[in-house]
Amino acid sequence: MGVREAVSGAERAKVVVEGVSKQFTRRGEALPVLADVDLEVHKGEFLCILGPSGCGKSTLLNIIAGFEKPSTGRVTIEGEVVRGPDPRRVFVFQEYGIFPWASVWDNVALGLRRMTDKGEQHDIVQKTIDLVGLSGFERSYPRELSGGMKQRVEVARALAVSPDVIYMDEPFGALDSLTRLTMRSELIRIWESEEKTILFVTHDVDESIQLAERVVVMSARPGRIADIVEVGLPHPRDLGSPEYGRIKNRLYELLGVEHSV
Numbered sequence: 450m451g452v453r454e455a456v457s458g459a460e461r462a463k464v465v466v467e468g469v470s471k472q473f474t475r476r477g478e479a480l481p482v483l484a485d486v487d488l489e490v491h492k493g494e495f496l497c498i499l500g501p502s503g504c505g506k507s508t509l510l511n512i513i514a515g516f517e518k519p520s521t522g523r524v525t526i527e528g529e530v531v532r533g534p535d536p537r538r539v540f541v542f543q544e545y546g547i548f549p550w551a552s553v554w555d556n557v558a559l560g561l562r563r564m565t566d567k568g569e570q571h572d573i574v575q576k577t578i579d580l581v582g583l584s585g586f587e588r589s590y591p592r593e594l595s596g597g598m599k600q601r602v603e604v605a606r607a608l609a610v611s612p613d614v615i616y617m618d619e620p621f622g623a624l625d626s627l628t629r630l631t632m633r634s635e636l637i638r639i640w641e642s643e644e645k646t647i648l649f650v651t652h653d654v655d656e657s658i659q660l661a662e663r664v665v666v667m668s669a670r671p672g673r674i675a676d677i678v679e680v681g682l683p684h685p686r687d688l689g690s691p692e693y694g695r696i697k698n699r700l701y702e703l704l705g706v707e708h709s710v
């Protein structure tokens with residue numbers, strides 16, 4: 450590769466994972482969880498990390514987000530080595546991370562409490578609540594909301610702080626299947642309008658094809674990248690199209706699961 454190409458590749462990359470492995474120690478024995486992970490995430494990309502339970506998806510996301518240290522290798526974001534969590538990036542959790550004692554408005558405003566311009570803060574909170582479809586529920590408390598609405602609050606809380614990268618670890622896992630479908634299309638709408646880089650962990654094959662531009666498929670523990678599959682279908686995606694079925698078969702094949710559609 451020439452120098453020119455190397456430079457333009459680096460400019461396009463937002464997150465670079467290089468030679469990352471991770472071992473935990475369990476009862477005095479080393480437990481290898483990730484092995485030799487190399488990955489480049491493009492600026493503004495929606496990337497899904499797909500793999501079986503226990504393959505190290507959450508560990509990889511936690512390392513990229515700076516919550517865990519890799520045993521070897523490193524992660525850089527726009528050329529800067531990740532050494533810990535960074536306020537420019539946010540994490541949307543699997544379980545609800547919102548505060549039960551605070552209203553929708555206050556939950557969304559919490560990350561902005563240091564802003565000195567209260568008028569601007571007010572505008573951002575309202576805009577974000579509108580963006581996730583919660584207008585009219587500003588004064589409601591989490592106990593008065595459905596599971597899907599609570600997860601919208603969680604997404605709003607993340608978006609309000611204008612992150613450049615959003616990490617999502619099975620954020621819709623606790624929702625029923627219909628709400629999950631709605632949340633996926635809402636998330637795509639938001640991603641298309643806000644141009645964020647999103648790293649989304651899931652073990653759901655359909656979810657990954659519905660959302661991602663590329664799907665990183667991980668093998669069972671110790672997790673390695675088995676392959677990266679380009680989805681390349683326009684949104685909204687036709688879940689009945691032959692191309693969708695073809696990608697689905699490919700992902701199941703990579704996961705080593707018998708399947709045909």
Ligand SMILES: Nc1ncnc2c1ncn2[C@@H]1O[C@H](COP(=O)(O)OP(=O)(O)OP(=O)(O)O)[C@@H](O)[C@H]1O
Pocket residue numbers: 473474475480482500501502503504505506507508509652670
């Ligand atoms: N802090 C820790 N200490 C020891 N072992 C850990 C720790 N965190 C994760 N593990 C182990 O690492 C492996 C990978 O866990 P991880 O949570 O990354 O998997 P996952 O792919 O996210 O699974 P799931 O789909 O079930 O969420 C598991 O065997 C788990 O027991």
Ligand SMILES: [Mg+2]
Pocket residue numbers: 506507508618
């Ligand atoms: Mg996990």
